[in-house]
Amino acid sequence: MSNVLFFKATLFFYFLGTAFFLVNLCRDHRRDQAASTRLSLTQKIAVFVTIAGFICHTIALGIRLKEGGYIPLSNPHEAISFFSWVIVLFFFWVEFKYHLYILGSFILPLAFLSLISASALPSDIPQINPTLINTWLGIHTILSILGIVAFTLAFVVGIMYLLQDKFLKSKQLNTLYARLPALDLLDQWNKKAILFGFPLLTLGIISGALWAQYAKGSFWGGNNSKQALALGIWFFYLLVLHGRINIGWRAKKAAHLAIIGFIGVIFIFITLA
Amino acid sequence: MNIVIVGLNHRTASVEIRERLSVPENKMGETLHQLTSGPMIEEGLILSTCNRVEIFAVVKETEKGLDAVKQFVIESHPEILPETLESALYLYASVDALRHLYRVASSLDSMIIGEPQILGQIKDAFEYAILHKTTGLILTKAFKKAISVAKRVRTETRISESAVSISYAAVELAKKIFGRLDSKSVLLIGAGEMSELAAQHFISSGVESITIANRSYDRALELAKTFNGVPVQFEDYPAELVKADIVLCSTGASHYLIGSEEVTKAIGLRQNRPIFFIDISVPRNIDPKINELDNIFLYDIDDLQMAVSSNLRSREREALKAEEIITEEIDRFTRWFKSLEAVPMIIALRDRAESIRQTELDKVSGKMGNLNTTQKEVLEHLTASIVNKLLHKPLTVLKEEVNSRNGNMMLEATRKLFDLEGLLARSEGPKKAEEKKAS
Numbered sequence: 288m289s290n291v292l293f294f295k296a297t298l299f300f301y302f303l304g305t306a307f308f309l310v311n312l313c314r315d316h317r318r319d320q321a322a323s324t325r326l327s328l329t330q331k332i333a334v335f336v337t338i339a340g341f342i343c344h345t346i347a348l349g350i351r352l353k354e355g356g357y358i359p360l361s362n363p364h365e366a367i368s369f370f371s372w373v374i375v376l377f378f379f380w381v382e383f384k385y386h387l388y389i390l391g392s393f394i395l396p397l398a399f400l401s402l403i404s405a406s407a408l409p410s411d412i413p414q415i416n417p418t419l420i421n422t423w424l425g426i427h428t429i430l431s432i433l434g435i436v437a438f439t440l441a442f443v444v445g446i447m448y449l450l451q452d453k454f455l456k457s458k459q460l461n462t463l464y465a466r467l468p469a470l471d472l473l474d475q476w477n478k479k480a481i482l483f484g485f486p487l488l489t490l491g492i493i494s495g496a497l498w499a500q501y502a503k504g505s506f507w508g509g510n511n512s513k514q515a516l517a518l519g520i521w522f523f524y525l526l527v528l529h530g531r532i533n534i535g536w537r538a539k540k541a542a543h544l545a546i547i548g549f550i551g552v553i554f555i556f557i558t559l560a
Numbered sequence: 561m562n563i564v565i566v567g568l569n570h571r572t573a574s575v576e577i578r579e580r581l582s583v584p585e586n587k588m589g590e591t592l593h594q595l596t597s598g599p600m601i602e603e604g605l606i607l608s609t610c611n612r613v614e615i616f617a618v619v620k621e622t623e624k625g626l627d628a629v630k631q632f633v634i635e636s637h638p639e640i641l642p643e644t645l646e647s648a649l650y651l652y653a654s655v656d657a658l659r660h661l662y663r664v665a666s667s668l669d670s671m672i673i674g675e676p677q678i679l680g681q682i683k684d685a686f687e688y689a690i691l692h693k694t695t696g697l698i699l700t701k702a703f704k705k706a707i708s709v710a711k712r713v714r715t716e717t718r719i720s721e722s723a724v725s726i727s728y729a730a731v732e733l734a735k736k737i738f739g740r741l742d743s744k745s746v747l748l749i750g751a752g753e754m755s756e757l758a759a760q761h762f763i764s765s766g767v768e769s770i771t772i773a774n775r776s777y778d779r780a781l782e783l784a785k786t787f788n789g790v791p792v793q794f795e796d797y798p799a800e801l802v803k804a805d806i807v808l809c810s811t812g813a814s815h816y817l818i819g820s821e822e823v824t825k826a827i828g829l830r831q832n833r834p835i836f837f838i839d840i841s842v843p844r845n846i847d848p849k850i851n852e853l854d855n856i857f858l859y860d861i862d863d864l865q866m867a868v869s870s871n872l873r874s875r876e877r878e879a880l881k882a883e884e885i886i887t888e889e890i891d892r893f894t895r896w897f898k899s900l901e902a903v904p905m906i907i908a909l910r911d912r913a914e915s916i917r918q919t920e921l922d923k924v925s926g927k928m929g930n931l932n933t934t935q936k937e938v939l940e941h942l943t944a945s946i947v948n949k950l951l952h953k954p955l956t957v958l959k960e961e962v963n964s965r966n967g968n969m970m971l972e973a974t975r976k977l978f979d980l981e982g983l984l985a986r987s988e989g990p991k992k993a994e995e996k997k998a999s
Contacts, residue, residue: 455737456851458863460870469739470834535831538855 293347300340307333431491437484442549567614747804750811
């Protein structure tokens with residue numbers, strides 16, 4: 288049960304990380320009028336704590352992999368836990384490549400919340416035979432989660448967009464304004480995230496159908512409402528992409544759409560659980 | 561031996577005086593040589609910018625040296641009344657001079673606090689003086705230090721981070737909307753001085769194209785030439801909105817030139833690509849209501865002014881931090897400067913030799929077994945006379961040469977050759993020596 292211990296340590300570190308990132312977000316507005324992307328002490332602690340949490344999480348997942356003998360993605364608990372692992376990994380990548388330190392203040396609360404919800408779900412390691420059928424299930428889950436991670440990022444930059452838009456419109460040139468990236472950049476990332484997420488979701492749905500075909504003899508079987516919801520989300524993002532590329536939807540509208548899409552995705556996640 | 565400054569700046573002298581005193585590049589060498597030709601001035605350096613002319617010198621005696629430099633300034637400018645000139649000049653010596661130099665380099669003494677050009681100008685002035693060999697040990701060290709202090713101030717405080725002019729504030733805002741400006745186009749409506757200045761800022765930030773609409777087409781044409789832009793007829797500006805990412809409006813019109821109708825149409829044709837409107841005209845030329853439309857950002861002169869003044873206030877707060885850094889650095893420099901004096905150096909050198917002699921003597925006498933008093937005395941005498949003979953010449957030369965042109969060099973060399981850093985520090989008292997170690 289040592290994976291549970293590491294899981295709890297991860298929760299603890301992510302809680303601290305979230306707290307520090309949020310404190311950093313609201314830190315000393317008056318003094319930092321001319322705030323920059325420079326690292327403050329709170330920021331450094333936040334990143335450090337997050338690294339510690341991420342290591343614990345990786346170990347917890349690793350132990351699960353070893354004990355279960357399969358990729359730990361067979362139940363909602365594991366799926367959400369893996370989701371949280373990927374978004375934090377992505378955060379590190381952005382942090383070290385683009386030095387967009389503010390992203391942590393948005394990503395880490397999400398990672399923490401998803402881990403909390405994962406911890407509320409049964410976390411027993413199920414006994415599964417590593418067969419061809421379950422390999423398809425694994426592929427389906429990984430692709431779907433990566434797709435969801437991409438949509439989550441579209442959601443996060445969407446929120447950042449709306450905030451920055453509000454600051455610019457209302458002429459509140461405060462610390463947060465100084466730290467948030469340019470509107471156009473946020474819009475580009477929103478587009479990129481959905482462009483990445485959509486094919487992943489498509490392949491996730493196809494591999495899911497293939498698994499259903501193998502396991503149940505029909506690619507449209509079992510839990511119909513779940514599949515209908517997934518298809519609904521797929522059509523929604525297809526529409527968003529179409530609007531972006533062909534009609535010129537962008538900016539605020541695109542940010543709103545990314546947020547609506549994410550709410551839909553979360554809804555599926557919940558019904559799934 | 562002391563550092564002195566004689567100078568004037570935008571606060572003490574009018575531009576008429578400043579421009580007469582300024583030393584052009586081609587005369588720099590000559591002026592520097594004249595300055596250092598007298599017997600009192602050992603090292604010299606001239607900083608000449610549009611806001612200040614300052615002479616930095618190392619002089620043998622403070623009072624006489626200051627006089628010599630001041631006289632040099634007055635005599636080189638017989639066209640200005642000595643009284644007028646004298647009232648504009650400020651004089652600094654030793655620590656005050658150093659503080660002034662550090663403050664100037666860190667842009668705390670600038671017209672706009674935190675402006676970055678001054679450091680480059682200081683570096684240039686320093687290079688000229690090196691080129692013409694009018695700097696010596698002290699000015700070299702002081703200026704190198706000033707440059708590093710300025711860099712420290714810039715990295716440790718946020719003094720140069722925010723925009724403090726209206727046109728620069730507009731550029732910063734544009735960057736927050738568009739990210740990079742290199743594929744963006746600017747439309748100038750009205751070609752007054754203000755819009756010219758703002759356009760200049762946008763061009764240096766790399767915008768792709770500039771279109772100019774002005775009531776007088778000739779003026780538009782003229783401005784288009786300077787900016788390599790495109791002139792259009794004034795009446796055509798609504799159509800140009802479709803192509804423009806940044807619209808800079810500054811005309812004398814007494815009514816709104818741009819309203820929701822034009823903008824809604826333009827933004828539709830642009831497929832919702834944002835437009836940043838900057839209205840620097842008074843009375844305003846753009847209907848403030850358009851700010852409510854999606855993807856439209858409108859800033860008028862007051863909005864920009866607000867951004868600028870809040871930035872200025874934050875620079876002033878940062879300046880306080882910078883002053884602390886400077887005080888710290890001055891302490892370090894003065895400690896080094898003091899160590900250049902001959903007396904402590906001679907004492908330190910003697911101490912060093914004596915301690916070596918004593919240690920070696922102790923080692924040897926241990927090995928030699930029981931010595932009688934005479935033998936001990938002989939040993940004492942022998943070692944002492946070796947040390948004294950060896951030190952005699954260096955000490956005499958040091959005393960003689962310390963006030964010569966090479967004096968400082970000699971002291972610095974002695975300090976390094978005999979590794980006297982620690983000893984000199986100790987002679988300043990135990991506390992300071994600890995600080996030195998810590999740093």
